Amino acid sequence: MFARTAFRAAQPLRQQARRSYASGSSAGTPWGKALLLGGGVTMLGLGGYAYTNTSVPQAKAAASAAAQGEGMSEFLTRSGTSTEGMTPYLKGGEQGWMGLKLESVEDVTHNTKKFSFSLPDPEMVSGVFTTSAILTKCVPEGGDGKPVIRPYTPVSPNNAKGHMDLLVKKYEGGPMSTFLHSMTPGQTLDVKGPLPKYWWSPNKHRHVAMVAGGTGITPMWQLIHEIFADPQSRTKVTLVLGNIKEEDILLKKQLQDLENLFPRQFRVFYTLDDPPEGWKGEKGHVTSELLKQVFPEPKEDNIKLFVCGPPGMMKAVSGPKKSPKDQGELSGILKELGYGQDQVYKF
Ligand SMILES: Cc1cc2nc3c(=O)[nH]c(=O)nc-3n(C[C@H](O)[C@H](O)[C@H](O)COP(=O)(O)OP(=O)(O)OC[C@H]3O[C@@H](n4cnc5c(N)ncnc54)[C@H](O)[C@@H]3O)c2cc1C
Numbered sequence: 001m002f003a004r005t006a007f008r009a010a011q012p013l014r015q016q017a018r019r020s021y022a023s024g025s026s027a028g029t030p031w032g033k034a035l036l037l038g039g040g041v042t043m044l045g046l047g048g049y050a051y052t053n054t055s056v057p058q059a060k061a062a063a064s065a066a067a068q069g070e071g072m073s074e075f076l077t078r079s080g081t082s083t084e085g086m087t088p089y090l091k092g093g094e095q096g097w098m099g100l101k102l103e104s105v106e107d108v109t110h111n112t113k114k115f116s117f118s119l120p121d122p123e124m125v126s127g128v129f130t131t132s133a134i135l136t137k138c139v140p141e142g143g144d145g146k147p148v149i150r151p152y153t154p155v156s157p158n159n160a161k162g163h164m165d166l167l168v169k170k171y172e173g174g175p176m177s178t179f180l181h182s183m184t185p186g187q188t189l190d191v192k193g194p195l196p197k198y199w200w201s202p203n204k205h206r207h208v209a210m211v212a213g214g215t216g217i218t219p220m221w222q223l224i225h226e227i228f229a230d231p232q233s234r235t236k237v238t239l240v241l242g243n244i245k246e247e248d249i250l251l252k253k254q255l256q257d258l259e260n261l262f263p264r265q266f267r268v269f270y271t272l273d274d275p276p277e278g279w280k281g282e283k284g285h286v287t288s289e290l291l292k293q294v295f296p297e298p299k300e301d302n303i304k305l306f307v308c309g310p311p312g313m314m315k316a317v318s319g320p321k322k323s324p325k326d327q328g329e330l331s332g333i334l335k336e337l338g339y340g341q342d343q344v345y346k347f
Contacts, residue, residue: 099191292337305334
């Protein structure tokens with residue numbers, strides 16, 4: 001028997017307060033725009049903005065403006081991720097390797113940077129869809145001259161015009177991440193794609209549950225973005241996100257804002273190997289107990305689980321993926337909990 005009620009009661013006070021506040025203001029209109037403009041906005045860092053004395057259009061405009069800086073406007077307006085009629089840069093098939101110019105680099109954490117690449121035409125989109133990745137290629141200096149190829153999932157929306165952004169963690173001795181971290185604006189990266197992963201369509205699953213570790217959040221973010229930018233979306237999302245330290249959590253602000261905007265549709269549970277004093281989330285690796293408490297039960301109708309993270313986490317949670325085309329057998333915690341092979345996708 002899954003103890004979800006007990007788990008909710010054990011949630012940090014901060015989360016409980018945030019959640020009850022949000023659900024109170026959104027009663028009866030769980031996913032509608034009323035929620036976005038009523039319950040959600042005051043928690044987007046707008047401080048004491050007095051919506052009671054503000055007209056709906058004014059509030060809408062203020063919310064949008066405030067959200068712009070955080071990249072949350074697409075969720076407030078739920079303008080979708082459609083790329084129909086737009087020109088894709090990456091087209092797959094016989095296109096081969098393409099050069100992308102690095103426009104800017106931003107430090108995100110002590111070991112992770114955000115790389116923004118410009119597309120040749122400001123009206124172009126990357127060509128990436130949900131869910132898919134791109135391949136990058138480099139020939140590392142001092143190596144054996146052989147090219148190194150690695151997949152990455154852009155964190156910019158599929159319909160972002162004129163640029164494509166990657167969030168990349170540097171691994172000591174890791175050839176591709178070291179190469180990327182050495183790049184400076186103006187240089188060119190070889191990319192290819194899109195590399196199809198799990199094909200998503202609106203409301204394909206009733207409930208999506210995700211386990212991600214470290215940069216394993218990026219494929220999840222692509223799907224999360226698709227789900228919550230879509231005004232017709234009813235899919236619930238539960239994300240369990242593991243990291244070493246609190247400062248390693250990527251896209252944390254975006255995830256928290258989305259939880260506040262969609263309190264009945266989106267939940268995130270953080271777990272840290274090395275939590276700071278007073279940490280209210282989970283501690284240690286992802287465990288069977290945690291997933292049992294927060295994930296939908298295996299017998300529930302139309303659920304899908306996604307897993308992405310470092311090799312150790314994959315092994316423990318779902319068993320490793322055999323190759324890009326072979327998911328490998330389901331094993332580990334998810335198998336023990338009773339999920340079936342067809343309910344789980346490994347990125
Ligand atoms: C579908 C997909 C999407 C990905 N998207 C991103 C992304 O958006 N951003 C990003 O930074 N990485 C992402 N990765 C991981 C990325 O492809 C590379 O594996 C990573 O950058 C390391 O490459 P490297 O050549 O520098 O090091 P490698 O020589 O490949 O690895 C160096 C060390 O790091 C370990 N390692 C490799 N990958 C991981 C990992 N994901 N987590 C923890 N340890 C690892 C290896 O076991 C090895 O010990 C993604 C992987 C997949 C499969």
